[in-house]
Every structure is written in structure tokens, then in C-alpha cells.
Amino acid sequence: xxxxxxxxxxxxxxxxxxxxxxxxxxxxxxxxxxxxxxxxxxxxxxxxxxxxxxxxxxxxxxxxxxxxxxxxxxxxxxxxxxxxxxxxxxxxxxxxxxxxxxxxxxxxxxxxxxxxxxxxxxxxxxxxxxxxxxxxxxxxxxxxxxxxxxxxxxxxxxxxxxxxxxxxxxxxxxxxxxxxxxxxxxxxxxxxxxxxxxxxxxxxxxxxxxxxxxxxxxxxxxxxxxxxxxxxxxxxxxxxxxxxxxxxxxxxxxxxxxxxxxxxxxxx
Amino acid sequence: xxxxxxxxxxxxxxxxxxxxxxxxxxxxxxxxxxxxxxxxxxxxxxxxxxxxxxxxxxxxxxxxxxxxxxxxxxxxxxxxxxxxxxxxxxxxxxxxxxxxxxxxxxxxxxxxxxxxxxxxxxxxxxxxxxxxxxxxxxxxxxxxxxxxxxxxxxxxxxxxxxxxxxxxxxxxxxxxxxxxxxxxxxxxxxxxxxxxxxxxxxxxxxxxxxxxxxxxxxxxxxxxxxxxxxxxxxxxxxxxxxxxxxxxxxxxxxxxxxxxxxxxxxxxxxxxxxxxx
Amino acid sequence: xxxxxxxxxxxxxxxxxxxxxxxxxxxxxxxxxxxxxxxxxxxxxxxxxxxxxxxxxxxxxxxxxxxxxxxxxxxxxxxxxxxxxxxxxxxxxxxxxxxxxxxxxxxxxxxxxxxxxxxxxxxxxxxxxxxxxxxxxxxxxxxxxxxxxxxxxxxxxxxxxxxxxxxxxxxxxxxxxxxxxxxxxxxxxxxxxxxxxxxxxxxxxxxxxxxxxxxxxxxxxxxxxxxxxxxxxxxxxxxxxxxxxxxxxxxxxxxxxxxxxxxxxxxxxxxxxxxxxxxx
Numbered sequence: 001x002x003x004x005x006x007x008x009x010x011x012x013x014x015x016x017x018x019x020x021x022x023x024x025x026x027x028x029x030x031x032x033x034x035x036x037x038x039x040x041x042x043x044x045x046x047x048x049x050x051x052x053x054x055x056x057x058x059x060x061x062x063x064x065x066x067x068x069x070x071x072x073x074x075x076x077x078x079x080x081x082x083x084x085x086x087x088x089x090x091x092x093x094x095x096x097x098x099x100x101x102x103x104x105x106x107x108x109x110x111x112x113x114x115x116x117x118x119x120x121x122x123x124x125x126x127x128x129x130x131x132x133x134x135x136x137x138x139x140x141x142x143x144x145x146x147x148x149x150x151x152x153x154x155x156x157x158x159x160x161x162x163x164x165x166x167x168x169x170x171x172x173x174x175x176x177x178x179x180x181x182x183x184x185x186x187x188x189x190x191x192x193x194x195x196x197x198x199x200x201x202x203x204x205x206x207x208x209x210x211x212x213x214x215x216x217x218x219x220x221x222x223x224x225x226x227x228x229x230x231x232x233x234x235x236x237x238x239x240x241x242x243x244x245x246x247x248x249x250x251x252x253x254x255x256x257x258x259x260x261x262x263x264x265x266x267x268x
Numbered sequence: 269x270x271x272x273x274x275x276x277x278x279x280x281x282x283x284x285x286x287x288x289x290x291x292x293x294x295x296x297x298x299x300x301x302x303x304x305x306x307x308x309x310x311x312x313x314x315x316x317x318x319x320x321x322x323x324x325x326x327x328x329x330x331x332x333x334x335x336x337x338x339x340x341x342x343x344x345x346x347x348x349x350x351x352x353x354x355x356x357x358x359x360x361x362x363x364x365x366x367x368x369x370x371x372x373x374x375x376x377x378x379x380x381x382x383x384x385x386x387x388x389x390x391x392x393x394x395x396x397x398x399x400x401x402x403x404x405x406x407x408x409x410x411x412x413x414x415x416x417x418x419x420x421x422x423x424x425x426x427x428x429x430x431x432x433x434x435x436x437x438x439x440x441x442x443x444x445x446x447x448x449x450x451x452x453x454x455x456x457x458x459x460x461x462x463x464x465x466x467x468x469x470x471x472x473x474x475x476x477x478x479x480x481x482x483x484x485x486x487x488x489x490x491x492x493x494x495x496x497x498x499x500x501x502x503x504x505x506x507x508x509x510x511x512x513x514x515x516x517x518x519x520x521x522x523x524x525x526x527x528x529x530x531x532x533x534x535x536x537x538x539x540x541x542x543x544x545x
Numbered sequence: 546x547x548x549x550x551x552x553x554x555x556x557x558x559x560x561x562x563x564x565x566x567x568x569x570x571x572x573x574x575x576x577x578x579x580x581x582x583x584x585x586x587x588x589x590x591x592x593x594x595x596x597x598x599x600x601x602x603x604x605x606x607x608x609x610x611x612x613x614x615x616x617x618x619x620x621x622x623x624x625x626x627x628x629x630x631x632x633x634x635x636x637x638x639x640x641x642x643x644x645x646x647x648x649x650x651x652x653x654x655x656x657x658x659x660x661x662x663x664x665x666x667x668x669x670x671x672x673x674x675x676x677x678x679x680x681x682x683x684x685x686x687x688x689x690x691x692x693x694x695x696x697x698x699x700x701x702x703x704x705x706x707x708x709x710x711x712x713x714x715x716x717x718x719x720x721x722x723x724x725x726x727x728x729x730x731x732x733x734x735x736x737x738x739x740x741x742x743x744x745x746x747x748x749x750x751x752x753x754x755x756x757x758x759x760x761x762x763x764x765x766x767x768x769x770x771x772x773x774x775x776x777x778x779x780x781x782x783x784x785x786x787x788x789x790x791x792x793x794x795x796x797x798x799x800x801x802x803x804x805x806x807x808x809x810x811x812x813x814x815x816x817x818x819x820x821x822x823x824x825x
Contacts (some may be wrong), residue, residue: 038716040686048493057496058489079502087497090714093443094487095494099435101415104290108509113428115504122285139289143439147586157498173714176586176742178784203716206789244717247745247789251805260812262793447636453600454637457629458697459653461621475649478639486635 003027003050003085003165003197007064010049015060019045021221023064027165027197032187034212034229035201038242042221043201047169049073050199052081069164082110085165086158090173092150096142096157103145103153104129104138110161128156131193132186148179152186159190165197166190172204180207187211205246209233217241283511291510294413298340302514303417304424305522309336310408312525317400319536326396333400333407342410349406350399357395364391414438420512428506432495444484451479548576548612550705550736551597551627555606558592558760566592568760570606576704579731580738581747584757585784590740593757594707597738598627610705625654628703632710634687634694643669643685643693644678650701668700671729673722688719695726706730708739712746724750744788748772748803758783773801 008023019042027033027050037043048054052073055062066073068084076084089095100106107128111121129135132152137145142153151171158166168187172180188211191198202208208215208229215233216226219241225232232238238245245253255262294300313336317329337346368387375383418431455475456462495501556570567589574580582590595601596608599620608615610626628650631637640646644665651664669675672692674685682690695711711723720743727750730737741747747754748768756764756771756779763779764771772780772787774795780787787803794802799815802808 038718039688039714051497053493053497057493077501078496079499082497082499082502087493089490089494091490094490097432097436097495097498098439098443098491099415099432101292102290104287105509108507110498112507112509113499113502113504115502115507118283118507118509119285121507121509138287143442161499170714176784177744177786178585180742181784203714239717242716242718244720247805251790251793251808254805254809255812258809258813260809262797262812450631450633450636453595454631454694455649456600456620457598457624457631458637458650459621459624459701460649461619461653463619463621475637475639479636482639483635 001029001069001164002067003069003199004067005050005064006067008049008066009063010045010054011061012045012054013059013061019221020049023049023218023221023223025050025199025216025223025226027199029164029197030191030195031214032191032198032200032212034208034215035199035218036203036205036208036215036232036238036243037218040220041218041242043218044169045221046218047087047167047199047201050165051085051087051167052076052078053087056081079114082163083114083161084163085167086161086163088151088155088158088166088168088171090170092147092154092174095154096150098143100142102138103134103140103142103156106142106153107156107160110157114161124160124162128159131159131190132156146179147175148182151175151179151183155183155186159194163196166199168198168200170201170203172202172207180204184211203244205233205238205244206248209246209248217243283509286509294411294416296341296411298336299411300513301411302512302518303412303420305514305518306408306412307417308522308525310404312529313404314401315529316532317397317404319533321536323393325532326393326400330396330400333403337403337407340407340411342407345410346403346406349402349409353398353402357398360394360398361388361391364388364394416510416512419508419510422506423508423511428500432500444480447483448476448480451476451483549609550574550576550578550611551738552609552612553593553596553603553606554609556593556596556603556608557605558589558596558601559604566760567596570760570762572755572762572765574736574738576611576736577731577734578736578753579727579751580736580753580755581751582738582740582755582757583742583744583747583785587759588757588783589760590757591709592760594629594709594738594740597623597705597707598629599623600629621653624650624701624703626703627705627707628698628701629707630695630698630709630711632713634690637694637697638682638690641681642678643674643680643682646682646693647697647700650697654701656701664700664702668696671699671726672696688715691715691719692722695723699726699730703735705736705738708737710740710742712741712743720746727751744786745790745804748788748790749806756780756783756785768803769801769807772803 005023005025008020009018010020011018023046035043035046045054048058049062049066052066054060056073056078062074073081096106097109100109104125107125108121111124129138132155134152134156137149137153142150145153172183175183184207187198187200190196200212212229214227215229217224217232224241225235233246234249252262313329313333320326320329365383365387366381368384368390371384371386373385375385415435418435422428422431452462460475551574553570553572556567558567559565570593582593584590592601596603597610599615599618610623615623638646647665647668648661651661656664666675669678672695674689674693674696677685682693685693698706712720715723727737752767754766754768754771755762764776772791777787790805790808791801791803794800794808794811797812799808799811802811
């Protein structure tokens with residue numbers, strides 16, 4: 001039971017060239033897989049394909065296979081995919097439904113759409129709010145939250161659908177340092193607590209160093225490296241690929257070059 | 269804040285487990301009426317005002333509208349609605365008093381201008397219709413929250429897409445205004461003049477409209493994806509989260525009002541109401 | 546050089562709906578300085594910089610650009626002196642051609658002909674888009690569109706350049722490019738002010754850092770001063786964390802070392818391979 005991409009090639013409708021070529025990745029339940037790469041590498045496309053939104057919702061041409069727990073995304077309807085794989089985008093505001101007066105109702109949006117019995121809806125909303133420790137926000141107006149809070153509410157809205165997998169596309173990009181920490185910690189805890197498999201696209205390699213077990217590098221539509229996080233993040237080729245190494249790695253390298261030894265444990 | 273307090277939920281008579289702040293019953297007897305009831309009242313009052321000819325019917329409807337407004341206790345909040353009608357009423361009064369066709373009962377002659385009593389009578393009736401219309405809309409707008417109405421209509425079978433469009437549109441306006449503000453700022457910072465004379469400002473349409481429209485389109489795409497990703501197109505009927513009190517009395521009232529509207533329209537169109545002064 | 550570029554005295558700002566965004570801000574930025582403004586969202590950073598080109602007018606206090614009070618001078622006029630580049634390029638790009646987009650700014654301030662072409666070409670070269678002058682901005686990726694938006698401000702050749710979150714959403718190459726642009730502007734004698742959330746970028750690129758919290762300036766100094774251990778409680782109070790290099794340096798008793806270069810330098814001074822143990 002995994003979210004697996006095998007030899008995936010994807011071309012947007014009307015585009016000349018493929019955005020993804022020969023991509024194979026496996027996301028395991030309870031694990032966090034980080035994806036890094038320069039802008040334009042196809043990371044957002046990868047998210048859409050993994051969650052099945054491409055081609056189901058936005059069209060385009062998909063070759064190869066994307067299977068979520070064995071079922072191909074090509075043979076699933078959008079609302080079925082929504083229950084198997086949740087997706088979170090960069091911008092908190094566009095993904096809030098804009099129709100809810102309170103955070104509680106916003107989180108209930110997904111379960112309600114499925115027509116679940118009321119007790120089930122209530123249970124899922126309360127569980128999602130608790131998982132992200134945002135119960136105190138339950139009665140607030142979603143349009144009046146800080147960026148970090150809005151992202152957590154959007155994430156809770158996705159969690160309420162109880163997907164086995166989550167795809168997060170630069171979830172901290174629009175956030176200030178506090179917001180980044182909030183969301184980062186929540187993601188880190190999520191896989192552990194709910195057993196969901198999480199794929200996170202991030203520029204902030206420092207953040208990935210603390211939450212990801214594996215990291216894949218996407219450059220120009222192809223996966224050029226994929227391994228344990230510690231190994232990839234220490235790879236000397238990151239900068240050449242257009243990715244900033246984590247602060248810790250850079251400092252250790254600079255220290256080594258100068259012949260200086262560093263203290264071993266400093267909080268990341 | 270403990271949202272799912274069972275006692276509080278029970279007190280608000282909403283579905284169990286749903287927090288009180290989600291149910292949020294309004295204050296005041298009129299506001300607590302079912303949203304659809306309030307909608308029907310407003311529609312019937314507003315339409316009847318325009319269908320009835322002559323003074324009697326108009327006065328009756330106006331009285332009903334005023335009574336409704338009093339019962340609903342909307343108070344001073346109605347002022348913006350009423351003030352908005354002033355330009356329209358002023359032009360109706362002027363145009364009809366002075367230019368009523370075929371009038372011979374002049375009030376006074378001021379050179380080429382001949383205001384007539386018939387014109388004035390017609391104008392006053394038209395003005396009162398506008399007042400009745402505006403007041404019934406005001407009562408509805410001030411006593412009914414849009415999401416309450418949409419929720420109730422959805423429970424009665426309104427499709428989720430229509431309901432979504434209504435709710436989202438209302439909330440989208442502030443968002444678009446904010447975005448327009450951001451775009452204007454960026455272009456002003458690049459020297460586009462919005463403080464100088466008119467002619468300098470006119471050159472700024474494309475730099476303002478372009479990003480606004482394009483941004484709105486790309487946003488729409490992202491929002492559509494986000495909705496699909498939250499199972500918006502699932503075939504099931506959406507779970508009802510909020511219920512609004514309804515009663516046989518209200519149901520009867522709604523049907524009676526709609527029947528009255530049909531009756532009035534029918535009689536008026538077929539000319540049977542001519543006997544009313 | 547002690548020519549004043551930007552000065553505020555007792556600057557306060559309250560939004561129309563009543564929120565206070567700035568209070569008692571007294572700042573002086575000299576021509577040629579490189580300044581970063583950091584702080585949580587809502588601390589007043591964006592509100593502050595919008596006073597520099599007249600987009601916002603003070604509720605209290607005053608603002609002066611190049612020594613002259615801003616008063617009620619039009620934004621369009623102040624744009625010649627203070628260029629402000631915004632965070633989201635898609636909120637300003639409207640042309641179907643890169644070059645035409647970059648021309649918008651200089652055209653508005655009356656530049657034309659040969660000079661216009663020169664402004665545009667120089668700006669495109671500065672951001673690395675010189676080969677894409679005929680391209681459609683939406684054929685460029687997000688990183689490049691952000692640089693395009695920056696170029697469109699640079700083309701106006703303002704002596705003071707203000708950047709609102711230039712590195713948000715950028716990849717490593719983009720951040721590197723922004724850094725070179727800041728250095729280029731600085732060596733050209735121009736004043737650069739940037740708002741950023743990236744502590745490492747800020748520590749490595751700017752000579753002066755202003756920290757804001759709840760509408761006030763709470764710290765103002767060099768990276769070494771601002772990220773020194775004594776200031777950490779103040780930074781924590783506004784949910785900021787010093788760069789890792791500073792934290793490691795403090796841990797190893799190397800003093801305030803906000804950048805990796807400073808850290809390594811200090812450790813070498815302290816005696817090369819000293820650190821198998823933890824100092825202090």
C-alpha cells in the first residue's frame with residue numbers, strides 16, 4: 001500500500017514539451033518524502049499528478065502509472081481521489097472555500113460534500129482540529145486569520161477527508177518564520193500520528209532536514225537523485241542543481257575547508 | 269473556547285455535536301423566521317407594489333411593508349437603502365410632473381414648463397412603489413444572512429453549485445477589491461499617475477485591468493482544483509449542518525402569500541382590478 | 546557619505562478602520578546604505594516602506610526623501626527617487642512582451658528614445674534576462690517573473706531601491722541573483738532597503754538590520770549587533786530566530802557570528818581545530 005509513480009510522463013494541455021519525464025517515486029504510509037528542485041523543474045506538476053488532479057481535473061496527457069494503494073488515478077473520479085490523497089497549495093487564500101463563516105464550518109466542507117452522516121462529520125472536524133491543535137480557532141472567521149493559521153485551517157480541511165496520503169506544494173512559502181514553524185511542526189507530527197504518507201515540496205532545506213526521511217531531487221522534469229534525507233541534503237551537487245543546502249551542511253563544509261572542527265550537536 | 273459543548277448545542281436547538289457558534293441563531297422574532305419565509309415575504313411585497321395600479325392597492329401594500337419593517341425592528345439601518353433611492357425618486361417626480369403626456373390640468377405655468385396634477389399624481393404613485401420596493405429589500409437584507417438563506421435553500425434542494433456561486437461571490441468581492449488595490453499600488457510605484465488630471469489617469473486601464481483579470485482567471489483555476497480536491501463534485505447530497513426553524517404556520521403563510529401574488533397578478537393583468545380607485 | 550536618503554521622525558500610522566500599524570518610528574537611512582527590515586507579519590514592515598514613496602501618508606510624524614519632506618507629493622513623482630518592487634510579480638505584469646513591461650516605468654517618468662532603450666537593456670542585463678526581451682512574461686517561470694518585476698523598477702534608475710520580500714518563492718539561483726543585484730546597486734552608490742523573512746540572506750547581504758515588532762523599531766544595528774546573544778530574547782519576543790551560524794557561534798563561545806564566513810573566521814582566530822569540546 002503506497003502512492004507510487006512509475007515512469008510518469010506528463011504534458012499540460014496545449015504545451016509543446018512534457019513537464020515531467022520518466023518520474024518514478026514511492027511514498028510510504030507514515031513517511032515524509034521531501035522534494036526539492038529549482039523553480040521550473042516541475043515540482044508543482046508532480047504534486048498535481050501525484051494527487052491525481054492531473055489529468056482528472058486539469059486535463060493534459062499522462063503516460064506511465066500513478067497508483068494510490070493500487071488503484072490508478074486515471075481510473076478514479078476526482079471525489080474518489082480526494083478521499084485517497086489530499087493536496088495543499090502554496091497560497092492559503094485560494095484554497096479556503098470562501099463560503100464558511102467559521103473555521104469549524106470550513107473544515108467541515110469536505111466531509112459534508114461526501115454526504116457523510118452528521119455525527120461522522122462532527123467527529124472528523126473535531127479530530128482534524130485537534131490533530132493540528134487549532135481548536136481555539138474554531139469560531140474564527142477564516143478570512144481574518146494570519147497566513148500560518150490559514151494554512152493550518154486549509155490543512156485541517158484536507159485532513160478531515162481522512163486521506164491516506166498528503167501532497168504539500170511549498171506549504172510555507174508565503175509564511176513568516178513563526179508561520180513556517182507552525183506548519184512545519186504540524187507536518188512533522190502528522191505522519192507520526194495519523195500514519196499518512198506525506199510528500200512535501202520545499203525550498204527550505206533546513207525545514208526538510210528536520211521532518212523528511214527521504215528526499216528526491218527534481219531537475220528539468222526528471223528525478224536526478226532520490227535517497228535518505230541525510231544523504232541527499234549533504235550531497236555536494238545540490239548547489240549545481242540550483243538548490244540551497246541546509247545551513248548546517250553549508251557551515252560544516254565551510255568549517256571543514258578551513259580546518260576547524262564544530263560542536264557536534266546544535267539544535268537545527 | 270470549548271466549541272462542542274453539548275448543553276450549549278442543545279440550547280440552540282441545532283443538530284447534536286454542532287457547536288453553538290455554527291448554529292448562531294439570530295436575535296429577534298422576525299429574524300428567527302425561516303430564511304425562505306423572509307425571502308417570500310420580501311418578494312411578494314416588492315412585486316405586488318409594482319403590479320397594483322391605483323392608490324388603494326398601493327397604500328395597502330405600503331402599509332404592509334411598513335408594518336413588516338416595524339415588526340422586524342430594522343430601525344435606522346434602513347437609511348442607506350432609502351437614501352439610495354433618492355436620486356431615482358427625484359428624477360421620477362421631476363420627469364413625470366413636468367412631462368406627463370396628454371395632461372391638461374396644469375398646476376401653474378412657468379414659461380414653457382407646465383407641471384400637471386395628473387403628472388404629479390402618477391409620479392407620487394411611482395415614487396411610493398420605489399419606496400415600498402426598497403423597504404422590503406431592506407427588511408430582507410437586514411434580517412437574513414446570505415449563508416443562512418443558501419443553507420436553507422440547499423436543504424430544500426438547491427444544487428450545491430448554485431449555492432456555492434452565491435456564497436462565494438459575496439465573499440469574493442472584498443478579495444477582488446483588495447487585489448485591485450495591490451495592483452494599483454504596484455503600478456503607481458512604477459510611476460502611473462492616479463493623482464494627476466483625468467487624462468493622465470485614463471492611460472492606466474490596461475496596467476490595472478490586465479493583472480486583475482489574469483489574476484482572477486488563474487485564481488479561478490486554482491480554486492477549482494482546490495474544490496475538486498475537497499470532493500466538491502461528489503454525487504451525494506451534502507450533509508445538513510445547520511437547520512432553521514420552520515413551522516406549519518410559516519409554511520401556510522408562504523403558500524398564502526405566493527397564492528395572493530399570483531391572484532393579484534392575474535387579476536391585474538386581466539383588467540379586473542380597475543374598480544379600485 | 547552622510548547624505549540622508551530616507552528619514553522618518555515620530556512616524557505613526559493608523560489604518561482607516563482603526564488598526565495602528567506604526568508608532569513613533571524614528572529612522573535615518575543614509576545614501577548608499579544596505580538595510581534589511583525584518584519582523585513578523587503584522588509588525589509594520591510593509592506599512593513602513595509604503596511611506597517611502599507616498600503610497601501611504603503618515604497619521605503622525607513626517608517622512609523625508611533625500612532630505613526633502615514628502616508632504617503631499619504625488620506617488621508618480623516620488624517614484625523617480627524611490628523605486629519599490631513588490632512581492633508578487635503577477636500583481637503588476639500586464640504586457641505581452643518583457644521589454645514592453647520594463648519600459649512602463651521609465652516611460653511614465655518621461656524617459657524616451659535612446660535613453661529608454663538603454664534603461665531597459667541595462668535593467669534586463671542586471672537581472673539576467675537580457676536574452677528574453679521579446680519573450681512573453683508568462684512563458685518565463687515564476688522566479689524569472691519576479692526578477693522581471695524587479696527589472697521594471699530598476700529601469701527607472703531610482704537612487705533608492707526598496708525590495709518587498711525579494712526572495713520569497715525564489716530558488717537558490719534566484720536568491721543568488723538577488724544578492725548580486727543588491728551588491729551591484731550598492732557599489733553603484735545607491736541605497737537598498739529590503740524586507741525579508743530569510744535570516745541567512747539578510748545576515749549575509751546587508752550591513753544594517755532593523756527589527757520591527759508591533760509597529761515599532763525594537764533593534765537597529767549591524768548583523769553582528771542584532772544577532773548577538775544578548776538580543777535573542779528580543780528576537781524571540783517577535784518570533785524570530787537568529788541564523789544557525791549565530792547560534793553555533795554562541796554555543797562555541799565565538800561571540801556574535803551571524804554568517805558562516807564570520808563563524809569560520811572567529812573559530813580560526815580562536816585557534817583552528819579547537820573544538821572537539823564545547824566551549825562555555
